[in-house]
Amino acid sequence: MDNIQPTTDPVRPKAPLRSWFDVRGRSLSTLAFALNRLTAIGLTIYLFLHLAVLSLLLRGPEGWDQFVALAKNPAFLLLDVVLLFGVVYHMANGIRVALVGMGVAHTRQKSLFYVLVGIALVAFVVGAVLIFVE
Amino acid sequence: MTERDIEFKVFRYKQGGAAPAHQTFTVRCDENTTVLVALQDIRRDQDGTLILRHSCHHASCGTCGMRINGREELACVVKVFELGTPTVVVEPMRNMPVISDLVVDMEPFYDRFNAAGMPFIRESEYLEEAEVAEGLETYMRCENCIECNLCVSACPIMGTDPTYIGPAALAATWRVVEEPRGLDSRPLLDWVDSQNGCWRCHVAYECNEACPSGVLPGDKIMSLRRELTKRKFRRLFGR
Amino acid sequence: MQSSMSRRSLEEMATRRDRSGSLWLVQAFSGLLLVLILGAHMIAHHFIVEGGLRDYQQVLDYVANPFVFIIEIVFVITATAHALLGARAIVLDLRPSAATMRVVNWVLVAVGAVAIGYGLWLAVALQRAAGA
Numbered sequence: 001m002d003n004i005q006p007t008t009d010p011v012r013p014k015a016p017l018r019s020w021f022d023v024r025g026r027s028l029s030t031l032a033f034a035l036n037r038l039t040a041i042g043l044t045i046y047l048f049l050h051l052a053v054l055s056l057l058l059r060g061p062e063g064w065d066q067f068v069a070l071a072k073n074p075a076f077l078l079l080d081v082v083l084l085f086g087v088v089y090h091m092a093n094g095i096r097v098a099l100v101g102m103g104v105a106h107t108r109q110k111s112l113f114y115v116l117v118g119i120a121l122v123a124f125v126v127g128a129v130l131i132f133v134e
Numbered sequence: 135m136t137e138r139d140i141e142f143k144v145f146r147y148k149q150g151g152a153a154p155a156h157q158t159f160t161v162r163c164d165e166n167t168t169v170l171v172a173l174q175d176i177r178r179d180q181d182g183t184l185i186l187r188h189s190c191h192h193a194s195c196g197t198c199g200m201r202i203n204g205r206e207e208l209a210c211v212v213k214v215f216e217l218g219t220p221t222v223v224v225e226p227m228r229n230m231p232v233i234s235d236l237v238v239d240m241e242p243f244y245d246r247f248n249a250a251g252m253p254f255i256r257e258s259e260y261l262e263e264a265e266v267a268e269g270l271e272t273y274m275r276c277e278n279c280i281e282c283n284l285c286v287s288a289c290p291i292m293g294t295d296p297t298y299i300g301p302a303a304l305a306a307t308w309r310v311v312e313e314p315r316g317l318d319s320r321p322l323l324d325w326v327d328s329q330n331g332c333w334r335c336h337v338a339y340e341c342n343e344a345c346p347s348g349v350l351p352g353d354k355i356m357s358l359r360r361e362l363t364k365r366k367f368r369r370l371f372g373r
Numbered sequence: 374m375q376s377s378m379s380r381r382s383l384e385e386m387a388t389r390r391d392r393s394g395s396l397w398l399v400q401a402f403s404g405l406l407l408v409l410i411l412g413a414h415m416i417a418h419h420f421i422v423e424g425g426l427r428d429y430q431q432v433l434d435y436v437a438n439p440f441v442f443i444i445e446i447v448f449v450i451t452a453t454a455h456a457l458l459g460a461r462a463i464v465l466d467l468r469p470s471a472a473t474m475r476v477v478n479w480v481l482v483a484v485g486a487v488a489i490g491y492g493l494w495l496a497v498a499l500q501r502a503a504g505a
Binding site: 004005006007008009010011012014015016018019020024025026027029030032033036037096097100101102103104106107109 | 153228230286291294299337342352358363
């Protein structure tokens, strides 16, 4: 789109991080977008860490079972709770973004957010309790 | 009538001058004082160099768009007391170059908006019962968009990418696709089926929140995407 | 009714179409598929297993099931594609030059190929270990 006049403002340079994550005075949908982006970045990093950690399985029972013992440490479990929040939120909001983004139920996107993220929060609380209890 | 002194923290900048800064003015306001009237008072009584843009004073021209306490608003219909803050922060719209103080350069806006080629008027849906006056085929009304740029200012993606087509032009494009009125909408659909077009939107819906005129640009962007999704599936299955 | 505004050349506008819409749809559908697969993955690996994590022998027993093996492979491919398309969307928002974007595209394809290749190799190695 190089033929369109850019909206560049030399006085107020564009600031992507502020534009995505500064949600002061913004609507619920912007908060949803900011959280979606934040969880996306976290989950992408986690995916590759997870794949790397799985290589421990190739070292046989010693390598893997040692890691399993470490992963039951309370600090690790706390990270699991953070991860669980990221997963359930990204899933729920992702369903909304996918549907709305294809023009399905887009006029009811706020209700969709409340319902899906509400379900996600219940799943998160149940999951978080299970992580520590089990 | 209650009167109170209200502080206005106003963004000040002149092209070629010092770096932008906020200047504080105190204005005597009552229940009916709008932000636009307060700014005009400042210009008349305190600082004639304060530059702002306005016209109709009743939210139909879309000229006085600005950021008031961090929200995109038409200054002519925002009553100072209803904001409920002792200090009112007034800044120019974002995502367009500042020319002077509260005035932004609207050229990049019109460059996008005009590309859609949306006619200004449409058939009115409000007077279905009325008998059409002699000499008229039907009653017409203006399109909803008042070209105020508030949606563009509020959009987080306009805040990162200077070449995004943006909500106003995308909404205008949907109006042509929805009701072509003799215009060819296929090249327009191709235009917005691009990385700077409707796929760039990340569903933050700030445009809907900011729009003072019921255009709901976010909904229109999603309507474009539904149309394009259908087109892609039809092509995929050779239909 | 004629347009009262001047449009750009229609031919010129039509040339602006690119693959971004198709990539977005791939991301949306891979995301929807992931909701099912990742949901199943998390429940199977962490919530129905005593202690929340399978030990070595339990992992081998689990991947020995051909259905699970296929699901896990689909999971690696879908998750990698979804994650890297998301990363691309974020990079795009940072308005890189066309040349930078070309490099980014190739890097993402390479990272995706390595990740998926590694995931497949790992799954096959584990299944072999389970059969041994």
